[in-house]
Amino acid sequence: MSQKSRVSKVFAAAFVVLTVLVIGALVTMVVFIHRDIGSLNATALPPGGPPTPAPPGLRLPRDLLPESYRLFIWPRFYTRIPAAEGNATAPNQTTVFTGNSTVSFRCLAPTRSVHLHSRDLVLSDPVLLDRDSGRAIGVDRIRDLDTGEDIMELRLSEELQEGRNYSLFLAFSGDMSPHPRGLYLSSYKEGGSGAGAGAGANADPNTQRFLAATQLEAIGARVVFPCFDEPALRAVFHLTLIHRVHTRAVGNAEEAGSFHLDDEWKFTEFLPTPRMSSYLLAFIVSELEHVQFSRRSGDLEFTIRMHAQPEAIRDGLLDYAGHLTGDITAFFHDRFGLGFGMTTIDQVALPVLGPAAMENWGLITYHEGYLLYDPNVSSAHQKQEIAITIAHELAHQWFGNLVSIRWWNELWLKEGFATYMSYVAVDHVDKSFSMCDVFVAENMAMAMETDALASSHPLILPESDVQTSSSIGNLYDSISYSKGALLLRMLKDYMREGDFHRGVRRYLKTFQWQSTDHRDLWSALQQEESSSYIQISDFMEPWTRQSGFPVVTINTTTGQISQKHFLYNSTDQSSLLWKIPVVYTSNRKELSGELVLSTAGPDIKGEFIAGPGVWILANVNYTGYYRVNYNLENWNLLFAQLETNRNVIPLLNRVQIISDAFNLARAQQVNLTLALNSTRFLRNETEFLPWDAAVSNMGYILEMFDRSEVFGPLQMYLQNQVERLYMFYKNHTDSGTVPREPAQQQNQLLAVSVACSNGLPDCVAMVTRKFSEWMNNPSNNSIQANLRDVVYCQAVAAGGAEQWEFVWNQFLSCSDPAERVRLRKALSCSRRVWLLSRLLQYTLDPEKIRLNDVSSIIEDVSSNAAGHALAWNFIRAHWDYIVTDYGPSVIAAVSRRFSSQFELEELRRFVSDHGEDLEGLGDEVLERTQVNIEWVEQNRDGALQWFRRETEPRPGPAPEASA
Template sequence: MPKQLHISKAIAATFVVLTVSAIAGLVTMIIMYQSELSTMDPTAPPTIPSTTTAPPPVMRLPKNLIPESYEVVLWPRLYTQIIEVINVTSPNQTMLFTGNSTVNFHCVQKTSTIYLHSMELNVSDAKVKNRDNNQDIDVTSTYYHKDQSDFLVVELNTALMAEGNYSLFLSFHGEISDALEGLYVSSYIEEDDEGDPNAERFLAATNLEPTLARRVFPCFDEPEMKAVFHVTIIHRQNTIALGNAERYSTNTHDGWQYTRFNPTPRMSTYLFAFTVSEFESIPSAHERVKIKTFARPEAIKAGHASYAANITGKILTFYEKLFGIDYTQKKLDQIALPDLNPAAMENWGLITYQEGGLLYEEGVSSLLHKEVIATLIAHEIAHQWFGNLVTMKWWNEIWLNEGFATYMTYFAVDHVEPSFNVKDTFILSSLHEAFEEDALASSHPLNPPPQDIQTTFEIIQMFDSITYSKGAIVLRMLADVVEERVFNKGIRMYLRDFSFKNTDESNLWDYIQEAVTEDGGHTKVAKMMDTWTNQIGYPVITINTTNGEIYQKRFLFNDTSESSLWWEVPIRVMSNTTGTQLTWLRTPGPETMDKFLSKHGEWILANVNCTGYYRVNYNPENWDALLTQLETNPHRIPLMNRGQLVDDAFNLARAKLLNVALALNSTRFLRREKAYLPWESAVRNLEYFVLMFDRTEVYGPMQAYLREQVRELYGFFKNYTEHSQVPEDHSLQYNQILAIEVACSNGLPECVEMVQQMFAFWMKNNTNIIHPNLRSVIYCQAVAYGGKAEWEFAWKKYQSSSDISEKDQLRKALSCTKTIWLLNRYLEYTLDPEKIRLMDVASTINYISENVAGQALAWNFIRGHWEYVSQGDAATVIEGVTSRFSTQFELEELERFATDYALDSATRAVYQAIEQTQVNIEWVGENKDVILEWFESQSSS
């Protein structure tokens, strides 16, 4: 599952950053149909009483029972089309599902109690059988724990004996969710058989990661408790059921269709998946695996799934060759769902995506949107090995899934779309995402102790930038140290020996160590990586080039925090006279090394090509030499480092380790810079200044400076832009968008005139001449400089468009207006799923909060509607809405929020926001006058 995408940039072309950072199991069963009908009667199962008992000593299931296989029958009663009945005012839709399951398990320790998970299911008819002698075992009671464990407890009058084999049968029924959890309903509009173009259609889908399989059927819902699943789905005729495995057989009875699937591979419960829909598909080419991409029939017929289908087989083949292990199943389905809470989910054999992550419409979707699709597909297919085939033992090590999938995505996308040149951009995006969150004292280790991650909310909070981005970056750092070919050899051995099993990071280090040793290397892998995965944070390396002295300390925005942590730091270093060398800092320091001692006129550059997960600070003389190099001949410094020098300077200034004026000086070379990475880095970092000062007198001089800095870049693209064209080079396409964003948001007259004229032409002629690449930024700026008429036009187009990419661009643009009452009304629209889908609520609120006119509105709104808003990505909402907080009053409001509201999965995000607000208050107080003076001096000069 990819980290949920969100946009949180005010003046920058942030959606561009998100575009690149974008930065996510099968079965046979023989059952008599009449028997299934009788056991699944929805009126039969009584509700189990919720008996309160003493909770178990821990939240984890006991290990005395080991599941081996499940036989699951599920019967969603949902209609895909609502049949209107004369004189009936309400439709005859039903949200009920019924089912039964048999779990076969092995007993390893004598017990008279069965613990498993079940959540919001009415369970009945518990039957336990000794499979060794086919004898029934009496059940004395069945009850739920009233705590966060979701334990369903089955008490027996006869103990299960060690080494025995048993089974548990349960009937159950529950509600299909309308909140995108467990088994849920999704809807879309498509022409029906009667010719109605606005007919509503429904489908059922699952979203079970991390702990929602228990909402669909009772199960041992922990990743280490893998099993084989034999599944039958009963669904309405003329619909298609997809599951983790290939369909074994399909039959009909009394208007219902029975689809039985082949057995799944041995897998974790969170990968269980099925859908019931009227979707159609398009195949992908692969020599061995049947790959199909499913979507709405209208989208399939229009060819919107063609790009995804074209690259999926290529990505699968790339991974098979890289890992030396074939994809383990005969089929791979992927489906574009109108509603899904994550951007995508890697269910084994049935990958689910939000429509916008899988569909591409020629002439409407941005050319850059292909990168989003390729990135998501590459991430989810990587999970078929990292996560599905080999799974972490517990959720505290989810980085073994997500960090690897993120890291491998760099290579897969680069393979299938080499013209995108994505590696450098992906790497810096991941690096900066991780740096930002890991610079707070409220961060967490990549691999926290398992006892710290117990409840569902604690598990959900692990799906963050540390897990995804830091995980990928430390893997890249290790691969750089041991060499990529050696690293890949260790990975292949690791995947081979742990297929269908569970691991922890020590297993990974052992296999990479074996590859290193066989290659004659001397790196102590576990010793090195322990400091990066089991410790919180990351270091700043400080180098004094006048005496060669180097030392490290933990980097924190709140630099007053003391830390005794230190890391084994691999440092690639170069100068303007020498090539790259690798050296190590294995102590806190200070140490003195000749390679960090500069000669006359020489500068030193550490962390060449950003291979390490650390920041670098220098003595003032070396900083001056580097910045002079940037202004005179920047190409002497590697491209990634041109961006990273800017990022380090600004963040060191935020942490009060560097003069803020020096950080601002690092942007002066941009006046003549055309490359994307340095511009992206500068604009993203200046965004923090915007957030802190766009309500103060600093903002005017800052805008004046940015107008002048971007003028030449905007002019470079002007001919393209005014003729609604884009350059061929992929990175220049990004920079064109960034140039428009910075120029217009800072009031460059020719940019403002351009967006107004293009949008007005569309409004007057109902003909959209704006290039798809430029629509998002031009829509936003035109609405920002417009009024009610422009907003209403954009809203009308949003409502009428059937293209997901176009709708997303318009949804963002609607948040750009400076008219308060329009923003307030737009916030109210997020409460109506007919207007704004639940999965889009969090990002829509964040878009509004990015707007200085909407930030206070959004903060008040989420407090007034927290119960509804928090159903989505609550942590992302908190991060976005509080990003401008920099006053004591705002801090006190945030602290009250932390006390008065049920934070659940947003808990860590709220306390990180409190810490960040404290940092902001102190930083603004210390730097506002200096920053104002600097920008004023630039304007006057």
């Protein structure tokens, strides 16, 4: 054990026995002040003197550069609170934490002030040392600057000198949050994870357990300790935790040592972390247990520790995630040609976490539903979500951790890469998911819907535009994640796959342990680009610096090809242009090739002139981030091809044709009936992705028309279209057997969902029967796991109070996270307004609905036609309760269905009154509503006529049943 470790233990022991010792200036060690640790709430030094000019926004001056932190943190909470009955001295829970930090830094420019980030902390006892001489420097005052963005200043008695090294000691105290941010307190019931959880002899499901965990991205480190809380200001962290003797502590790095200080407390010291960004610091104090996996990949040998409640480990619910983690980490190590900076990965299943998961370096946290997998309970979709989530967080160990971003305006540089590489990795380790195809279909839909609004934002904003906490929060959207990933895929195809992968390797190796921006990536890729004509920065700058994307229009009669900024609002004007790689094919073999559409304007290409019966298909395999429009003749030829032999059109282009047609209709660039014609071939389609694209895009029409006379014929059309697919899986569905491939399992679920939600009698009877069998024997749920989502929801929708009450009671007693989500969603499927009102009222009571579930329930109720107005009124009536954690998300959800002038005026008043709470979302929801109003007015009559015409009785072959 190193000398530094021994000194740390001496300090920790002194810390816990309530004494901070005075240590002389031996060499350059820290001077500690003799004071009671219990007085960390002492009043800070009084302000005085003239105010110091505040740095702009969130940013700190660049006069000091942090090198390391030595942190001691003492969360005082109880993991177990003795029952109060018969015990008058039973303690109450405490949320207080105390601690101190010593940050070592180098002075880059003379200054008489030290600026740090700090929020909601009481700071005291500042001690500043010149580490080069061991001399103490006086601190005249400590105070918050009036920036509104958490910057505090220590004004010094003398000037710090450029090139010298200093250290600052501060004591601090704060309160753990009840919400999953900063250092927060969470709870669960003993035996609370997994199938059969709580069945163990020692597990009491009525016993509550508490744990403390951290969630510091993006700017949450300042809530836990005073720090340089910017991603580029990387430092080494030496962490020591004080915690109760029966608990376990885990941090980013491996444990260096631990010992008991008395019968109640012990301390755990961790090895130093790599030099990393402050938001990646993480620790957990709990009674969770772990199971360990070991793996080797080339010269990398690493250990995986999976943490969860004991029952989850006992039931093997971490086995899938543990083995998958090893496979994906080995793949990344081989692909990138270097390790991830550590030899141990701790992954923790938490009962409450804000995001699905968080990539803290070496200590990855997950909401337990994204880590625990039970083949008897989890659906195929949940298994896929677990795989993608794990791969995303593991990719961050390289993109974001090993190589960090300089500032949050480059968020895409880590999130886009992690999104893209997660699908590549899962596709490599398990081909049955077909993840590369799923990636394109899912992410194109998410990114383009946001990016087709004038209120969208560029992938890379100027740093000056990202200077508040809300402006950072706004970047965590489908633009940074999905669009970022899709542009990387497009660039990979444009510059060729081998060159791209070599460029990514160069980028990681060159900038490991450093912070970067997009120019560093362009440079690394350019050095590996093997052709002589591609300039990476010239190609990518329009795609990353401009918001939105183009629509490419091809006229196969004239051969003209042109581009235009694609926007839903037809009245918005834009002159933006892009360099667009266009790969095209045709039913005439010689009509295929590729070109780059320039920014010079419309062009005439002879190869795009097609003869009679010849169609052209552009954006082959959906590689480009753009939409394609054609002249009407070409559209009709493509539709005819789909109906006669759909397999001539590549799978992803069947998705693309549907998506482009519907979104062009939404933007009023083609008639809605043209888009609806693109779905006719689906009555014979058995692949999941085209059906999923159709259901997703028809979802917009449902949202706009489910309260109008269009809804009846629309439902009948969907019944007719899905009946063959439903019958294809009927034997599996009725018997409770599972199709072999994950894609087939998802397609079966989609078929049942579309059939039941649109009233196909056979489907409604099936779900009613299966649900009744479960109600009659609650201890024996024979409903096949993959179908439980739709069976629960549709049975509640078709039923009444009895079915709703049954699901509510199951929800209250359920401990499996995946099953709880299903049950929670099913409660919002009721068509009884009074039951939906009751559910919304329950969200106000944390004893009934976890805070983590509140926004999901409100959003689910708002998506139900029967509950939409109810949810909108509830949000406005209880805004003060909702706004802190759920405001923007619930407003985005409820406003999606607004399509009348009355709703727009109500929304305007709300945005006017509460715009500051919406973190910049107000303009987007108002724009979306205006687009909806115009679209409905122009398309209601045409949609009604089309659906009525398509549902007129016609002769045809009998439906086919699966074997």
